[in-house]
Amino acid sequence: MVELTINKIKVKAEDNMTILDAAKSVGITVPTLCHLKDLVPSGACRICSVEVEGFRNLVPSCAYPVSEGLVVETNSPRVRRARKTIVELLVEDHPQDCLVCVRNKNCELQDLAERYSLREHRFHGESKEHSIDISSASMERDPGKCILCGRCVRVCNEVQKIGAIDFTNRGFKSIVTTPYDKGLNVSDCILCVQCIVVCPTAALRERSSMKEVSSALESRTKFAVAQIAPAVRATLGEEYHLPLGTDVTGKLVTGLKRLGFKKVFDTNFAADLTIWEEANELIHRLVNNEPVPMFTSCCPGWVKFLEHNYPDLIQHLSSCKSPHEMEGAVLKTYYAKKLGISPKDVFVVSIMPCTVKKFEASRPELTEEKLQDVDAVLTTRELVRFFNVAGIDFADLNDSEFDNPLGESTGAAAIFGTSGGVMEAALRTAYFTLTGENLETMELNAVRGTDGVKETIIKIGDKELHVAVVNGIGNVREILDQVREGRSHYQFVEVMACPGGCINGGGQPIHQKTDKVLQRMRALYEIDKKMLKRRSHENESIKTLYKEFFIEPGSHVSHEILHTHYHSRKK
Amino acid sequence: MHNQIFEKYTKADKSSLIPLLQEVQAIYGYLPEDALTDVSEYVKLPLSRVYGVATFYNQFRMSPLGENVIRVCRGTACHVKNSSNLLFALEDALNIKAGETTRDKKFTIELVNCIGACSIAPVITVNDDYFGRITTKDIPSIVKKYAGKTKTNGVTVTEEAV
Missing domain, CATH: 3.40.50.1780 (Rossmann fold)
Structure with a gap:
């Protein structure tokens, strides 16, 4: 057991806990996107950033282990600003079609936009575009709505051990797709769609039979x-x-x-x-x-x-x-x-x-x-x-x-x-x-x-x-x-x-x-x-x-x- | 199918992936799908992961190169000397975009971050030939020079007059 301070609250935590877990144990919610329980943290999205005393940079709480005497602030102005900017950048490269989206009102990106009170478009830039993969009888893949959190990739590779999809290319061009960007119908995908269950947006969704x-x-x-x-x-x-x-x-x-x-x-x-x-x-x-x-x-x-x-x-x-x-x-x-x-x-x-x-x-x-x-x-x-x-x-x-x-x-x-x-x-x-x-x-x-x-x-x-x-x-x-x-x-x-x-x-x-x-x-x-x-x-x-x-x-x-x-x- | 390459890499795991991809590309000039499938089975990684690594690095190519590879330097010095105009002129002349190969497989245009010949910026290279201090006006004649012949191997530095 170690003792640390989160938002001025003294918290006792198990040695193997992350700052995120410790905060949760005392009723402090830290938002996450790329985090998946029971899997190795990837720390990719940075939305869970917190301020730790003595550290120059913000720390991703989902990947940082607790230690004795750590002083953490999850709600400082700097943290709020950083998180809001991350959400703003994600939202700007995301189609603005919530009203006609299948995940409307059940979307983690939408929730975050609401939580951080996004009320204007501060950034304007190129948007990624990619055709929708409707080749399979079970699911659709819409990389345009993907925020690259990687949860689907990790479920597919680490939990289901199929590896049908992965990150390809790099930088702005990087997308999650099948080998050679082919349709799912010709891939090794078994269509279990555990990926849909973890997708925070509508980038992965079922093929509707309605x-x-x-x-x-x-x-x-x-x-x-x-x-x-x-x-x-x-x-x-x-x-x-x-x-x-x-x-x-x-x-x-x-x-x-x-x-x-x-x-x-x-x-x-x-x-x-x-x-x-x-x-x-x-x-x-x-x-x-x-x-x-x-x-x-x-x-x-x-x-x-x-x-x-x-x-x-x-x-x-x-x-x-x-x-x-x-x-x-x-x-x-x-x-x-x-x-x-x-x-x-x-x-x-x-x-x-x-x-x-x-x-x-x-x-x-x-x-x-x-x-x-x-x-x-x-x-x-x-x-x-x-x-x-x-x-x-x-x-x-x-x-x-x-x-x-x-x-x-x-x-x-x-x-x-x-x-x-x-x-x-x-x-x-x-x-x-x-x-x-x-x-x-x-x-x-x-x-x-x-x-x-x-x-x-x-x-x-x-x-x-x-x-x-x-x-x-x-x-x-x-x-x-x-x-x-x-x-x-x-x-x-x-x-x-x-x-x-x-x-x-x-x-x-x-x-x-x-x-x-x-x-x-x-x-x-x-x-x-x-x-x-x-x-x-x-x-x-x-x-x-x-x-x-x-x-x-x-x-x-x-x-x-x-x-x-x-x-x-x-x- | 690619056993002769695999023999050299006794460690059949992910640590051999990048050297294996380099070997495959050295043979074919690009990474054919069949070869990538063989590699993925050998190193015991899903094809999606192998494809992801191959597309992450600029050194790997997923389609064959043209007979003549034109590299346009987009480094700082060349950029200041308007190398973007050279690129547009080349794209116009060959009717392809950077990274693509003409339908007759004669030319491929690639972008390079710095060729290391800043003193003669802006620079393009065709195969192993350097063309420095050129302008858009020189593009047609350079393209014409290579359109008729196949790859040259000698290294010749041609400095066109400004």
Whole structure:
């Protein structure tokens, strides 16, 4: 412990703290832009500058460690002047189009301009111009709005370990872009868009699907249906200032009905269905000595990563489509037939926490009779815009129930939205299928939480099942290298590209609250806990579905409709 | 593909990046995309990082040079002697901007911060030939002189009359 003085307040701080942390611990806010918690400070933007007694220059507080007797001033006239000038310079080289910007009112640059009372344009100079990259199905890149804080570059390189984008050129010409400034669609980007979640401005943003969805809702011939991913119900409330981790399932169903969706279904239904198929596939692989470990295939970012970087391991990927694709496929086959509607009139909209799902929906492999399984994907953020346009006061909505038969689900499906959830759900059912009995404990704490790699051993009869959960794509290479070299002892591995799983997906509400991952996780585990049925194989609607349509898991017809294949993207 | 270069750099990490890029450029005259991909795999860095380093330094080129490289000095002495006018005249004569190469691949114009020949400012060089104390009027004849022939290797200092 050391003692220092900040703004004349005596502060006790841990040795490894920075001035920024120490100031925060006594309720002093120092603005930051380039700073990202838990990563090595870069000190690039200088907005966190403070004055330290005895130092000639201002000091970046995010990068400067505390020491005994330091005397710091975070709000001196000199500090305020320096910060204001930094903001002014950033604002002058930024498009002045806040009113028509997707990040209007949720922009860190705008907040700083407000905080430092910018009331005039003091500087006039050249502005950087760059075309917008709209090549990818999931996201747009607008370097004109980039303030070069480097947060996206560091998330991509240091957290996700993809390295799809980096700083190029130098000085005034420097921009964050892909190799050879090519479109993201031809880069190694897996579209997890953790970069969007950390971008302070609208330089990185999702590719909006609002137009397609609007016209489907207005169309007389289209039968527009919505499905809601497990993770969305735990986060959407944040956009309406509800506490982190509020479950808004019932309100969501009401809101979507008000928007004009004919039916609102639950992706959790298909999550249960995925477990039936995936548990069956796992057992089949183990019995027939087919390649193990089997990797889950729910996360399209992870699938894309494997296709780019380890195409030789594709046969390890489960052939199951991801839940929302399964839901779409069932809607366009079984359900359309049941209702007597033509599958081409069914317009399936997935409400997802994720932008890669937009890319996934456009994959040519995921179609029935040349019709996409899912027609459009809206992120949590886009749905909020829909509600706002329609004048829906979300927080005041009553609860409604999902439509059936694709609305019933178990607790196992609810936890799909968090890292470790798919594993836990699959084990609950696989154990039952193999032994005819249920696992003793429902909660598998070993695969819960925020560690990078979580592993455990499940005893099934006289056999042991080694499983691992990879939380964040940045942790996966080590495990893949083990499999490639034949050193892996796992039989089943879950991988989610985003740290924390879908609850921290790239389509979720954007804010930098530090406990968001844990709170959202907790919300999903609460939903699971409250359910009467917590095992996918107890879902009655799915039993009916198999009886009437798919016969049994892994049958020929389920392979046609619920399974898919992958291909190498290695250049 | 570039194993003969890589052999010299046994340390296959980021510390070898810049020397490797220099070697590649020495072979091709620029950094072709394939070679950059090979380098990035060898030093175990993402291609975006390798491309970022290559575009940061002026010494690296991402496209091939023309047969004749015209370097216009934009140092202080030459600037005072109106070297910007020489640049505009060259850009007009060749119909390209500084940093670009003509479509027939005959000429490339580059900017140099100081050529080290301030006593004869303003200076341009064509390949290894120096042209000092020139004015815009001299540009057409200099361009013409090289338009017909390929790269010269001898060093000749040509001092045009003022």
